Amino acid sequence: MSEYRSTCDLGELAQRVKLARSVAVVSHSRPDGDAAGSILAVSRALRLLGTRVDAIFTGAVDPNILALAEAGEVRLDTAGPIDPLVELAIVVDTGSQSQLEPLDVWLRGMGDRVLGIDHHARGEDIARHRVVDTSAASTTQIVTRLMDLLGVDVRSAGPGCRRTIAEALFVGLATDTGWFRYQSADAAVFALASRLLDAGVDRIALYQALEENGRVPRLAATARALASITHHAGGRAILMSLSPADFAATEATSDDVGGVVNIPLEIGSVGLSVLLTETKPGVTKASFRSKSRPDGTPWLNVSDFASKFGGGGHALAAGARFACAIDEARTRVADAIARDEGLLL
């Protein structure tokens, strides 16, 4: 496995994109705001340039995320593009083999015709030609630079689509910075936000559509997650879990509990929050969240912490998957916290 870093610059990437007549744009399974925003921004721009674009969302897609796309703009859950003449694959917001699993066979078949645009610190050699900028707050921040290199006006809507490229870029920027609260929301992020608001983005409507549009089962599931809290590392770490029985009893799905992992960080003395969910028997997902100390450094780099379990992400937000039931996963995470307790001081 080669090191996960840029293998070319964005200008070279733009040249390759310009030459392709047919591309597929993909990202990780269960796309979040940045994955979906990046796919939509790139596909809207390329369609404007006359390129044939297959925009693909894989995995179970949160309905609020799906609603960012217009009818017919993206295809769901597929092993690859319908068009066999696709010349280029553009992978955005991930370089992780496990997150691209539904597209694995097709991507391998594409060989060196895979381009990557990402801001994660870890990944595999899937996109031979890639730009990895870990200083970017969102992948859409890098995609904006690509738009500028392609000479595409972000105020444009996609062809046959009322929604603009700017809106898709903003969604990624806003969601990946916790709506401009995280450490990553620096002056460049606010400058880009300003540019996108100038381009007509309705941030209130987007906030409501994404963050104030939950389903009722969220409340009961949140109550169960909070009731499951155990304190670790002298109270500096919190573990929560939602078992298959919890999901069944509350009629909630994993989409309904997005952001619940952040709640314990509202407590001043808590620097690590973990939520474990078992939605498929024998498969447990862990979400890890930390927050900044007053000096700006993370309480705990949860990307490093998640990598102990084969996961990854960002310094303050990361995840991992366990091939075991929730109780065993909970024990493994609690043991790792106990070993790492010193890091949380």
Ligand SMILES: [Mn+2]
């Ligand atoms: Mn991202």
